[in-house]
Amino acid sequence: MPLKNTFAKFQKIHLETFGCTANVGDTMKLRAILRNAGHEIVEKDEADAVIVNTCTVTKRTELNVIKRLKELKGEGKEVIVAGCMAAAQPELVKSILGNDVTMVTPRDICNGYSEEHELDFDGVVTVIPIAMGCVGNCSYCIVKRARGNLKSYEPEKIFEAVKSAVEMGAKEIRITSQDCSAYGWENSSALKLKLPELLELITSVEGDFRIRVGMMNPFTVIPILDELLDAFDSEKVFKFFHVPVQSGSDKVLMDMRRNYKAADFVEIVKSIRKRFEYSTICTDFIIGFPTETEDDFLSSLNLLDDMKPEKVNITRFSPRPGTEAFKLKDLLEREKKKRSRIFSAFYHKIALERNTALEGKKLPILITEKGKKGGVICRDPSYRMIVINKDLPLGASYTVRITDVRSIYLVGEVQNVDLE
Numbered sequence: 430m431p432l433k434n435t436f437a438k439f440q441k442i443h444l445e446t447f448g449c450t451a452n453v454g455d456t457m458k459l460r461a462i463l464r465n466a467g468h469e470i471v472e473k474d475e476a477d478a479v480i481v482n483t484c485t486v487t488k489r490t491e492l493n494v495i496k497r498l499k500e501l502k503g504e505g506k507e508v509i510v511a512g513c514m515a516a517a518q519p520e521l522v523k524s525i526l527g528n529d530v531t532m533v534t535p536r537d538i539c540n541g542y543s544e545e546h547e548l549d550f551d552g553v554v555t556v557i558p559i560a561m562g563c564v565g566n567c568s569y570c571i572v573k574r575a576r577g578n579l580k581s582y583e584p585e586k587i588f589e590a591v592k593s594a595v596e597m598g599a600k601e602i603r604i605t606s607q608d609c610s611a612y613g614w615e616n617s618s619a620l621k622l623k624l625p626e627l628l629e630l631i632t633s634v635e636g637d638f639r640i641r642v643g644m645m646n647p648f649t650v651i652p653i654l655d656e657l658l659d660a661f662d663s664e665k666v667f668k669f670f671h672v673p674v675q676s677g678s679d680k681v682l683m684d685m686r687r688n689y690k691a692a693d694f695v696e697i698v699k700s701i702r703k704r705f706e707y708s709t710i711c712t713d714f715i716i717g718f719p720t721e722t723e724d725d726f727l728s729s730l731n732l733l734d735d736m737k738p739e740k741v742n743i744t745r746f747s748p749r750p751g752t753e754a755f756k757l758k759d760l761l762e763r764e765k766k767k768r769s770r771i772f773s774a775f776y777h778k779i780a781l782e783r784n785t786a787l788e789g790k791k792l793p794i795l796i797t798e799k800g801k802k803g804g805v806i807c808r809d810p811s812y813r814m815i816v817i818n819k820d821l822p823l824g825a826s827y828t829v830r831i832t833d834v835r836s837i838y839l840v841g842e843v844q845n846v847d848l849e
């Protein structure tokens with residue numbers, strides 16, 4: 430049944446999104462499909478139905494989603510469940526909302542979407558998915574069950590999506606997938622491009638905009654590293670490299686089935702920093718994987734200390750149903766909490782030291798978002814987050830002087846004087 434028929438009996442629809450950039454991209458596709466079919470996108474109280482685009486990557490997210498579904502059910506709302514929980518845990522969804530609940534998986538959205546559905550977005554930031562699924566099979570990952578094997582989207586269609594987004598005023602375009610550097614790994618006849626070539630194609634679009642490249646798995650980065658650095662050399666690509674390493678211990682990486690060693694991550698980071706004077710290395714660590722010993726944890730701490738990545742996402746391991754790691758004996762919650770507290774404190778110390786070195790510096794910035802508490806959020810060419818406590822137009826560019834720092838963002842004042 431065509432996706433649009435799934436929503437036929439509802440005129441006014443409200444959309445809610447949990448999770449990653451890829452899920453935000455799927456919500457944008459859903460919105461385009463709904464608008465194209467004549468539905469109104471409205472606030473929750475006016476809605477005939479609420480679509481919750483779910484995430485279930487960790488136990489904590491699963492519990493947050495369950496709480497939200499129960500709240501909406503309690504308000505007597507018609508609830509449609511989309512996203513990773515619909516694909517990976519349909520029985521859980523039925524146990525909350527009943528057997529006749531309507532569910533829409535990420536694959537349904539991918540198959541139901543076509544270029545006639547114009548993507549729209551608020552502000553100057555948009556999301557363009559370049560593929561879905563991945564070529565990995567990590568032992569802890571429930572996303573694999575939800576999004577499956579790699580399906581790279583056609584480069585011409587991505588090019589057109591970028592072109593129309595720029596024409597609609599996009600200044601920051603976040604290209605996303607479970608693993609962007611796996612783009613084109615299917616090697617099908619229609620798809621000869623890999624990520625570096627795709628970046629060259631989309632940066633050939635006329636206009637003043639910047640691309641932020643999403644997550645890239647170390648084992649799919651290594652084979653294309655040199656070409657990738659060439660492609661990132663474009664002024665239109667933020668020098669932001671999100672490369673989740675997950676652990677500093679090769680034994681744990683093996684148990685996670687990550688297909689690379691810590692040394693591969695080190696090589697990637699060193700190559701990036703050798704090529705670009707300024708860059709942001711963003712990485713992820715899973716703390717408390719079942720087979721992680723004290724020594725393995727120390728290996729992760731040492732890797733953090735050696736590489737001092739600018740941005741680190743820290744996740745406490747939680748067993749996900751249907752995964753290999755679900756069968757392993759979990760560490761005690763208090764032990765995982767203790768380790769992630771130590772890890773987080775150490776990261777914030779490193780990040781603050783790094784940012785303190787930027788105090789007084791002048792940086793070129795692009796204003797991309799309104800601040801939640803007023804002011805605006807900007808990005809410099811390395812995608813550092815800079816807050817300006819002033820109401821300035823989205824999409825404008827200025828030079829700022831860094832007047833204050835925090836571990837995860839900088840504070841700036843507009844200068845527009847020559848760069849030091």
Ligand code: SF4
Binds near residue numbers: 563564570573607646
């Ligand atoms: S690469 Fe691994 S962690 Fe990433 S989506 Fe695929 S299976 Fe999950």
